[in-house]
Amino acid sequence: MANWGTRPRNSYTFFSQRGFRTQCATYYDEEPPLKKSREFLEAASKAPNCTGWTYTPWGHSRDQLENFVDLANSFRPPTIVP
Numbered sequence: 173m174a175n176w177g178t179r180p181r182n183s184y185t186f187f188s189q190r191g192f193r194t195q196c197a198t199y200y201d202e203e204p205p206l207k208k209s210r211e212f213l214e215a216a217s218k219a220p221n222c223t224g225w226t227y228t229p230w231g232h233s234r235d236q237l238e239n240f241v242d243l244a245n246s247f248r249p250p251t252i253v254p
Contacts, residue, residue, distance in 0.1 A: 173187055175187065175194045175212075184219035185219060192221065193222070196222055196224070196226065198212035
């Protein structure tokens with residue numbers, strides 16, 4: 173389940189407690205760049221059953237892709253709970 177909610181911590185907890193696996197899908201067309209992405213990644217990295225991250229800009233800008241990869245790589249890999 174791709175999680176684009178506005179309250180990432182609540183969303184990841186809600187879905188993981190119900191046995192769903194999630195993907196962190198954040199906002200990329202934002203100012204300052206990657207501020208919300210960091211918040212989503214922080215919440216997702218603490219939630220069980222988050223299987224990964226996505227980079228999907230809403231506009232046509234791809235200029236933050238490399239910065240997003242660096243940011244995402246700074247967080248621990250998601251954990252899967254059987």
